[in-house]
Amino acid sequence: MSNGPFDIDVDTLGNMRPISKVVFSFGSNQGDSPAILTRAVEVLAETPDLIVVDVSPVYQTPFQGDGPEQDDYLNLVVLAESTLEPMTLLDRAFAIEESFGRERTVPNGPRTLDIDIIMVGKRTSEEDIELPHPRAHERAFVLVPWLDIDPTGEIAGAGPIAELVKHVDRTGVIRRDDIVIANPGRR
Ligand SMILES: Nc1ncnc2c1ncn2[C@@H]1O[C@H](COP(=O)(O)OP(=O)(O)OP(=O)(O)O)[C@@H](O)[C@H]1O
Numbered sequence: 702m703s704n705g706p707f708d709i710d711v712d713t714l715g716n717m718r719p720i721s722k723v724v725f726s727f728g729s730n731q732g733d734s735p736a737i738l739t740r741a742v743e744v745l746a747e748t749p750d751l752i753v754v755d756v757s758p759v760y761q762t763p764f765q766g767d768g769p770e771q772d773d774y775l776n777l778v779v780l781a782e783s784t785l786e787p788m789t790l791l792d793r794a795f796a797i798e799e800s801f802g803r804e805r806t807v808p809n810g811p812r813t814l815d816i817d818i819i820m821v822g823k824r825t826s827e828e829d830i831e832l833p834h835p836r837a838h839e840r841a842f843v844l845v846p847w848l849d850i851d852p853t854g855e856i857a858g859a860g861p862i863a864e865l866v867k868h869v870d871r872t873g874v875i876r877r878d879d880i881v882i883a884n885p886g887r888r
Pocket residue numbers: 791805809815816817818819829830831832833834836
């Protein structure tokens with residue numbers, strides 16, 4: 702008689718890897734930002750072993766952080782599921798940024814495209830990647846769009862985003878419903 706799931710031989714997992722929730726933050730304040738973000742999300746969705754679950758609304762946000770004065774950003778958050786390693790995801794994000802001509806000449810300067818990896822499941826920092834992203838919990842441009850698509854989301858070590866968002870400065874953060882970036886997998 703079958704014992705249900707208890708009969709499944711773990712060896713059948715072979716090379717399969719666990720699926721992690723992955724959160725990306727996308728930003729652009731140079732060039733045709735709506736077109737760049739649209740295409741960048743499409744390219745991310747073409748990544749093997751990664752599924753885009755949801756794409757947040759687009760927000761216009763003032764530059765936050767240390768850096769030269771610069772134009773407002775357009776920001777969005779992408780929720781995904783993936784079996785890829787954090788460093789593989791970072792390499793992919795970097796390659797997508799490069800394909801949109803991001804130059805890193807001015808530190809913290811304006812950019813055509815910036816992709817940050819906010820979290821990869823329960824993974825923590827490794828040699829070349831900081832996880833969860835160490836500044837995400839204080840960034841309105843991450844928390845506000847993220848909350849729209851993941852109301853129960855949490856940053857390990859910092860707390861639920863619904864709480865964190867109450868403590869960030871939302872001045873100048875404007876939801877841009879005139880710019881809609883659809884989930885490429887759900888058209
Ligand atoms: N979670 C992460 N997401 C993105 N980049 C990361 C992460 N952890 C480490 N890095 C590394 O940080 C480097 C600097 O990133 P970048 O120049 O995009 O900084 P930034 O986006 O301007 O600032 P911030 O790090 O505050 O978001 C990247 O080249 C990357 O190798």
